[in-house]
Amino acid sequence: MMRRLFTTAVAAALIGTVAGCGLVSSSGTFQSTSLPDGATPLDGASLVVTSKSFTEGVLLGKITATYLAAAGAKVTDLTGAPGSASSRQAQLNGDADILWEYTGTGWVNYHNETETISDPEELWERVRDIEKSEHNLDWLPPANFNDTYAFAASAATAQRLGVKTLSDVANLPEAERTFCVDDEFYSRSDGFGPMLETYGIGLNAPGGVPSGNVTRMDAGVVYTSTADSSPCNFGMVYTTDGRIKNLNLTVLEDDRAFFLPYSGTAVVRDAVLTEHPEIADLLGVVSEKLTDDLMQELNGRVDIEGEDPSDVAYEWLQSEGLVK
Template identity: 50%
Template sequence: MRARLVALAATALLATTGCGLQAATQYTPPSAPGSIEPIDGVEGDEIVVGAKNFTEQLILGKIAVIALQVAGFDVVDRTNIPGSVPARQGLVDGDIDMEWEYTGTAWLSYFGESDPIPDPQEQWEAVRDVDEGNGLTWLPPAEANNTYAFAVRSEALPELGNISTLSGIAELPVEERTFCVESEFASRNDGLGPMLETYGIPLGDPQGVPRDNIRILDTGAVYEATDDGLCNFGEVFTTDGRIPALDLTVLEDDRGFFPAYNISPVVLTETLEEYPELADIFGQITPLLTDEVLQVLNARVDVEGEEPADVALDWMVDEGLVTRG
């Protein structure tokens, strides 16, 4: 997801205007204070919220829009920016005051580092420290970590020895080590080949994972193919709503191979200095964001066809953050 968006940046930039931002649908349902309350003295002050143009980002963006409207700001909704690069540039240029970002995206894509930091907290601290020099503040991250993983259809678990970790794949017969992946993942340096090497079942080795055991599919098709049993193990993103919708079970990355992509609110430092209460607002929201929560919210959009803004408001009301307006 993250690298694909970066790879499409040139195309995305052609679709934008001015600073590279594109107005989102302006629909946001009315809301009123809950545990998030108005900030004294900010009524009518403008603040710009950005978000990229995939489901999870749209939901998170609307959560921020709703929270800041309730706090009293006149929110400019710049969610639905087509790509990571223009979204990032909007922040760096000061045209966006706040957006949600992924630690791994910043480290590997924006900063050009080749080696991720395995520990999620240390990874967040590293990107926080770098971006201090760019006038951006990374507020504390969520538990939610939208990284790569492999999942298996839950009904097949008894046949596969109730496997729960990636290490367990090495205990299976070679013919059961079948994988569905997208083309980019098959060639990444944090993708299929290095992952299999890390887990002691090298790609192309007759005693590891023969190449005939690999199916290369479009991203969306991987989920369906895994659910249909065309392969035992399908590449997924850990917060994708299709995981619960298709009753897939995510295997634990017990050797810590995949980079951390924890979600964090990123705010212009000068905006945060002017409105330090923003840290308190997002401090109420971020701890509630887990993989399981985002799977449910993403599924309501991707599987059930609901509007991201409605999904965002429903969740915030359920958590007591806001009430309906």
């Protein structure tokens, strides 16, 4: 009872409570609905759902807020927190209860680990154990999507060059190995240069990729440049970005497993999950349905078609028969 009263107090004056970390909502709204059978397994629960500000983060937050409210919880929607740090800090402070994270982010950004773990399950287990031990945060089993780095080509270029994997790209003539990347990926210690080395075509190395074959540009322009195959055949993308499907890009397989998995994972404060274990089952139902293709579609509805994330979240839940 005391925790519920405390959470209610937080919900009533949350903007003031977390003003120090800049946590505010993108809209603070989600569709009001219920479970198909009318059950309310979270009746009496008061939950604060937050998210980061990029489209996918907001969508996942809206899906979570909508579904848990349908299950009977009183949900405060603080999705769309500016930057990554504010939502994370709010959860660490106990001012937010549920946040979707990525295993790669937890491993590299939060715990400064440098070991590359290519197996998604192993990486999740390692992050889960550290987060539970150090922060009393429960990383629930990950969803079936992986929002990691990748390289893509236009469908026509992929067909013309006969490439399906990054190893195929490495076997192309030097003149065809042209790349578009953003500045951040170009400069990362786990970014462009090390990736080329992994595939045996080091940057400015003999038989590798000369710097003249690499164009650095804003991340958003990479997608259209790749679709146009000008000035590059291959562009860096994020695997769940809606522009992949919209621009008919072909994502190449990272067949040497260079890129770290970034599996989407719902993270819940341990005290909240202990009090309301039903949260794990409910979010497990959602996680099983989230795939790369689906996230591309949902992200595209927001970023390309201009739909509101709360509407997209509600309509998807309804289409899956999870809410009415």
